[in-house]
Amino acid sequence: MKDRSILTDYVQKHWRYYLLAVSLIILSNIGQAAIPRVLGQFTDALLNGGIQYQMIIEYSLILAVIGIMYNLFFGAGQFTVMRLGRKFEFEMRQSLFSKFSTLSEYYFSKQGTGKLLSSMTNDVNSVRESISNGVTMTTNAIFLFLSCIVMMLLSHIPLYLILVSVIPMVGIPFLVIYFGPRIRKRSQNVQESLAVMTESAEEQLSGIRVTKTFAIEPTARQRFGTTVNHIRDNQLHLVRMSSLFQAAVPFLGALSLVISLLYGGYLTIQGTITIGNFIALTLYLRIMSGPLQQIGNVINMMQRSGASLDRVNRLLAEKPDIEDHPNAQPLASTPDLEIKHLSFAYPGSDRYALSDINLHIQAGQTVGIVGKTGSGKSTLVKLLLRLYDPPANTVWLGGTDIRQISLQSLRSRIAYVPQDGFLFSTTIRDNIAFSDRNTPLEKVEDHARQAMIYDPISNFPEGFDTKLGERGITLSGGQRQRTSLARGLVKKGPILILDDSMSAVDAVTETGILNNLIRERNNYTNLIISHRISAVKHADLIIVLDEGTIVERGTHQQLLQQQGIYSSLYQLQEEGLRA
Ligand SMILES: Nc1ncnc2c1ncn2[C@@H]1O[C@H](COP(=O)(O)OP(=O)(O)OP(=O)(O)O)[C@@H](O)[C@H]1O
Structure with a gap:
């Protein structure tokens, strides 16, 4: 992702909400990371024979409070971040549409509307995902991981045991460096083939009348099928690579667990750590494999949305071919x-x-x-x-x-x-009064008379309020021309x-x-x-x-x-x- 302008602008504008969301998610992570510690303490108390009914109730209450707080904080954080994402999506679509309306006929004939539509839907969607799910997952991954390490230290699990167990996870950045650019390239291919499919569908559906009158539906189906096959091939390419990546990350997590069992088990037998500590360690490593997988998902998502963000940024930076001259003047009266x-x-x-x-x-x-x-x-x-x-x-x-x-x-x-x-x-009236929606009905009717289309329109049951297009009636070629006139x-x-x-x-x-x-x-x-x-x-x-x-x-x-x-x-x- 080279140019982050729209995203950085957006995050800067809403940084307070992002801070709130991140803080809420961090609080929920701290709560979640406390659970193994509580369970470890409970195990030790149980093994030492000092457990009473009162303590069981106390531990249960602690776990219940942690659970409720976790859900509240995480839910509120997630909601804040999702809301920001939807707002971004809305603003982006508005900005893209405003930009499109400034671009020239030449630009549209060169680009094709399918690609532009695909950017407005798929690309914006993919960037929105990364700034909502991406923020939640990244915060979750980083802070849950750190909270777990801090909690382990607070539970008196020796630092060397933690480090040795965590070593396999150090391999994750290398996996990311290897897989990242490859996933990104393949995801770009998927987006491009989706755009080609949208363009083809749009053209085939717009020209469906011609297709039907020439009875060449099989050819049309085959043409469209080729674009869909292309998407499938590109998707499979992407899925192969990202599955390999997603499988490699948890594998390293599992390796950590094996080491913790071997070394932690040995230290427990030696009496260096308590059984409660050993159980807490294994629970922490299980919890930590979640954030590690999330890191993988976030990287994948960022790669995908990186390509989309580049495209949206490029579109928003597009300069119209035809613009007002810096000293442009309004047109004077009726001119020669x-x-x-x-x-x-x-x-x-x-x-x-x-x-x-x-x-x-x-x-x-x-x-x-x-x-x-x-x-x-x-x-x-x-x-x-x-x-x-x-x-x-x-x-x-x-x-x-x-x-x-x-x-x-x-x-x-x-x-x-x-x-x-x-x-x-829309209605025939709105179509005729296109340049000024406030044109009174009498004027609309007057001009319809001049264009010799008044009678056919007034014969429709709903007259000038008759709807045209997909959910309305279809006018004949001559009627369309006269309405446009x-x-x-x-x-x-x-x-x-x-x-x-x-x-x-x-x-x-x-x-x-x-x-x-x-x-x-x-x-x-x-x-x-x-x-x-x-x-x-x-x-x-x-x-x-x-x-x-x-x-x-x-x-x-x-x-x-x-x-x-x-x-x-x-x-x-x-x-x-x-x-
Ligand atoms: N967008 C375009 N890009 C490149 N060439 C174009 C474009 N539009 C038209 N032309 C070419 O310019 C020439 C003049 O086209 P134009 O549409 O002005 O003709 P016309 O007299 O209006 O024809 P008609 O009566 O069929 O509408 C043609 O050779 C056409 O192929």
């Missing part, structure tokens, strides 16, 4: 959009998705963007939203380079409706971007929606990306993208006269419609 010599290649790609784009969109204009698939239409939008940062001085809003505009202000002013608008598992319209952004957001809507409905848009958003800037000429032909300006460059620009009429890509697309679609 200017793009100057914009060329852009995705990170890691040597191919330009956009080349030398120049475009001036005046505030209030409606601009249509057409172009064949892969021509760079969505890329242009992603750069406007700064989902990827454009090169400096290429994209300007209201005369300011958008890299200098605060992300919050930029994105809150742009209403973006993607083709596959994701809807959350209503969500974009509610935002009332000075700039509205429709990224092929009517592709699953029939031509009549599309015309209705476009008429509503022209009426409602007359004074706002609208960017309409579409494969269909019918969606853009009323725009003030239409640009045609091809292989990342603007190849044609003008109004519908001007472009038809140019007899280029646009006019052939128009003819193709018109003929298609007439056919």
Whole structure:
């Protein structure tokens, strides 16, 4: 474990509770360590013939009080430490989620959500275990061991006998040094294969419809099975190593017991120690084998959680690719959009998705963007939203380079409706009022009307309060698109971007929606990306993208006269419609 920051911060913040927990556990250990001493004294009193009924009751009471105190102290200590662990788990998940929300689209496409989910569940769990069970077990192990030695000395068991009996246990650190790094490596492999399995399960379940329609369930099962087999192999690797380690530690404890029997027995026959002392010694060594095993478990747990902690620390230290400039300004009023010599290649790609784009969109204009698939239409939008940062001085809003505009202000002013608008598992109303949950129902309904989705929604028994998703209903592709469109319209952004957001809507409905848009958003800037000429032909300006460059620009009429890509697309679609 290289970087302990989150853990040390947490322990430092709650050190008083940790001190309380450790003190309670130490008190319980002292109580437990007193038991063999009491039993030894009782044995000697019994053998010396000086035992009376009164003494039996006294010894029983002492043992009962020790037992009760042990349970109380240990229980309270354990509770305190477990509570701290759960609090840590809660705070860690909150921090990880906050961090994820600052990271860019590129980061998620690079990492895959499975690994991130696995960190939020498995890694956080494993670190939590080490700071709750780990603290209890470590304190228990160290102080029970020390308390036993002190109690043995107080019981007049000779130091040399204690030392000789304890010698085999000195081997434990060497076992730890040998096994530790190996266990850690194997545990890392297990965590990684678990992450791959989570990722695969997530993908397979998300794509279950495709799998079913292609009837390739056996292939899907086999693919998933491979990831599970991988986990099994890695788990077995880990279990083999940690079992060997766990068996070696108690073996050394048993060896100590053998020595104590041989040497302690000899000293008892010689009369150097009493029979009570001899019994106490063997009981102490039995008790001490518990802490020794715990040391083994703690080391194993620390190794496991070490890898997890490294991963959580790395995630929390991740720097967002896209951040506010130190002097970022909020966006001023309804601005003109200017793009100057914009060329852009995705990170890691040597191919330009956009080349030398120049475009001036005046505030209030409606601009249509057409172009064949892969021509760079969505890329242009992603750069406007700064989902990827454009090169400096290429994209300007209201005369300011958008890299200098605060992300919050930029994105809150742009209403973006993607083709596959994701809807959350909540009510339709909450989905539409996503940008402001306090939007009154009338406004939600108004925008649903504009997006031509009002009637289907009001026909559901629960209307706008109908739940979507896993525990609710499933909308059709076109209904989903129109709900997502209503969500974009509610935002009332000075700039509205429709990224092929009517592709699953029939031509009549599309015309209705476009008429509503022209009426409602007359004074706002609208960017309409579409494969269909019918969606853009009323725009003030239409640009045609091809292989990342603007190849044609003008109004519908001007472009038809140019007899280029646009006019052939128009003819193709018109003929298609007439056919
Ligand atoms: N995240 C990404 N990483 C790398 N390359 C990408 C990424 N997204 C898109 N591209 C590439 O950039 C080019 C432009 O893609 P873009 O999505 O902008 O096209 P588009 O015109 O919107 O296509 P469509 O009409 O199919 O949505 C394509 O060659 C695509 O493969």
